[in-house]
Amino acid sequence: MFHALRFRLTLWYALVLAAVLAVFGVSLYGLVRYQLVRHHDAALTEAAAAVARVLSEQEDCEHLTDSQRAELDGIGHLVLFHEVEGEGRVFYRSPDSAAVEIPLDSRAATAPAGAGSFDTLSGKPELLRMYSVPYRSRAGRRGLIHVVHGLGDVPAPLASLRLALLLMAPLAVLLSAAGGYWLAGRALAPVDDVTRLAREIGASSLGRRLPPPKAQDEIGRLVDTLNQMIARLESSFEAMKRFTADASHELRGPLATMRSAIDVALSRPREHSEYRDALASVGEDVDRLRDIAEELLVLARADAGRIAIERHPVRLDVVTTEVVESFEALAAERGVSLCARCVEAVTVAGDERWLRQLVFNLLDNAVKFSAPAKAGERPSVSIEVAEDDGAGLLRVADTGPGIPEQALLRIFERFYRADDARSYQGEGVGLGLSIAAWVVEAHGGRIWAANRPDGGSLFTVSLPVARL
Ligand code: ADP
Numbered sequence: 001m002f003h004a005l006r007f008r009l010t011l012w013y014a015l016v017l018a019a020v021l022a023v024f025g026v027s028l029y030g031l032v033r034y035q036l037v038r039h040h041d042a043a044l045t046e047a048a049a050a051v052a053r054v055l056s057e058q059e060d061c062e063h064l065t066d067s068q069r070a071e072l073d074g075i076g077h078l079v080l081f082h083e084v085e086g087e088g089r090v091f092y093r094s095p096d097s098a099a100v101e102i103p104l105d106s107r108a109a110t111a112p113a114g115a116g117s118f119d120t121l122s123g124k125p126e127l128l129r130m131y132s133v134p135y136r137s138r139a140g141r142r143g144l145i146h147v148v149h150g151l152g153d154v155p156a157p158l159a160s161l162r163l164a165l166l167l168m169a170p171l172a173v174l175l176s177a178a179g180g181y182w183l184a185g186r187a188l189a190p191v192d193d194v195t196r197l198a199r200e201i202g203a204s205s206l207g208r209r210l211p212p213p214k215a216q217d218e219i220g221r222l223v224d225t226l227n228q229m230i231a232r233l234e235s236s237f238e239a240m241k242r243f244t245a246d247a248s249h250e251l252r253g254p255l256a257t258m259r260s261a262i263d264v265a266l267s268r269p270r271e272h273s274e275y276r277d278a279l280a281s282v283g284e285d286v287d288r289l290r291d292i293a294e295e296l297l298v299l300a301r302a303d304a305g306r307i308a309i310e311r312h313p314v315r316l317d318v319v320t321t322e323v324v325e326s327f328e329a330l331a332a333e334r335g336v337s338l339c340a341r342c343v344e345a346v347t348v349a350g351d352e353r354w355l356r357q358l359v360f361n362l363l364d365n366a367v368k369f370s371a372p373a374k375a376g377e378r379p380s381v382s383i384e385v386a387e388d389d390g391a392g393l394l395r396v397a398d399t400g401p402g403i404p405e406q407a408l409l410r411i412f413e414r415f416y417r418a419d420d421a422r423s424y425q426g427e428g429v430g431l432g433l434s435i436a437a438w439v440v441e442a443h444g445g446r447i448w449a450a451n452r453p454d455g456g457s458l459f460t461v462s463l464p465v466a467r468l
Helices: 005-056 066-073 095-099 106-110 155-200 218-266 272-303 316-334 352-369 419-424 432-442
Strands: 078-083 090-093 117-121 128-136 142-150 312-315 337-339 347-350 380-388 391-398 446-451 457-464
Touching: 005 066, 005 078, 005 117, 005 128, 005 142, 005 155, 078 095, 155 218, 218 272, 272 432, 312 316, 312 352, 316 337, 316 352, 316 380, 316 391, 347 352, 347 457, 352 380, 352 391, 352 432, 352 457, 432 446, 432 457
Parallel strands: 337 380
Antiparallel strands: 078 090, 078 142, 117 128, 128 142, 312 347, 380 391, 391 457, 446 457
16 A cells, blocks of 8 residues: 555645745744834834933943933833943833843943844843843943843743644644545556556457546547557567467468478388489478578567668668679579669668578579569569669669559568469568668668559669768
8 A cells, every 4th residue: 555656645745835835834923023023123223212312311321310311211021221341330111020030141232332133132030122222421331221022922922823823724734635545546547457458468368458438538548549559569469479380380381391302202112313313302392491491490580689780881782783783593403684774872770681681682582582574575683773862872773573552561461372473382481571661661661662654563672872
């Protein structure tokens, strides 16, 4: 429970509220106390001025006349006037000041004459507010006038305020925390629902979705995002299932052929040449299995992000020409003419090893699938490299059967083979274009296939050129 978001939200809320109330209470208390204490300040300054006026009638303020004493007695506040220098004699003290213990502070005496200062003293028996002002007599004698007012009426309201604050603040925090806990529970209830429903969705029920939210608030957006995530999971799970099924199917083919070749060879004693033929046929299947395993490994490593694509300036035209040259023997053997006439110098940013693989896979298909477009014509593959609008373009066209319209996008999927290509099953597995598409994507480029108007297919690759 203590780890629940609801509890932590309430705790934070209560803590913040308590801190705010504490600051508010302390400030309020301080303000009220300040106002109560300085309530008499104006009267104290006036009284001090009256004392000074009386004293100014004297040459040296030492021997006050009776009328002057009577005037000072009538001021109504406790008044004390004493000498600062010498023995610090007290010249005058109002009659009722004896009952009050006034802690005298001579620091005020250092202030220039007339510049008074206020103090709040915890005198006995009550709090005192004192105004002290230095005085210099006509004869040059320095003294200090203190006018004091008892603040007996201040502590009582302050105590009530303190009590009210101390009682009310915790109560307010407690009530708000309870309210906050309830509100947090209400606000978070949909999250609990979503969690429960999401928990029920497993690998076998990825087709299920969370119920669409009523409002497009935070929870609504969370549900939408989770649904989109489940949809992505579902499609990659499906792709993975398809991939595994296709992969095992592709592996079973050559294995079954190998098995039957071996069974036939062993069914009865044979000539050496027959064993050699059987082994050669098994060897072909082993090659095919090795090719499949290598291509699968490339795709698996690419999926896991374990193939680092380095970006260096690479001459696409040079790489293409080299790959074309490596295909010349095979093309000649199959009677296909390779034509790489429009090859401009283009430098793209990429990884030469993988760009070579890309060109290889496209040419491999083109040579494999090319057939005479028209009777009597020689099958041909034409290759073009050009730069257009900041992109390096590679075009590989052939005179083969082309690609059925509905398969144009799907041929880049793993293990996908268009029907027309079934007759070539012995040669490909349907991974070459997936690898080509991955290489292009890893380079930040694009690849697409189209059918040429006069027959055959055209593959175009666009790669970002290197900024030199
Ligand atoms: P593979 O060539 O091993 O079958 P790919 O991934 O290279 O696999 O190609 C997938 C499919 O795309 C091929 O089986 C074929 O149907 C189609 N395809 C690829 N290149 C061509 C092409 N040049 N002409 C016609 N169809 C092609």
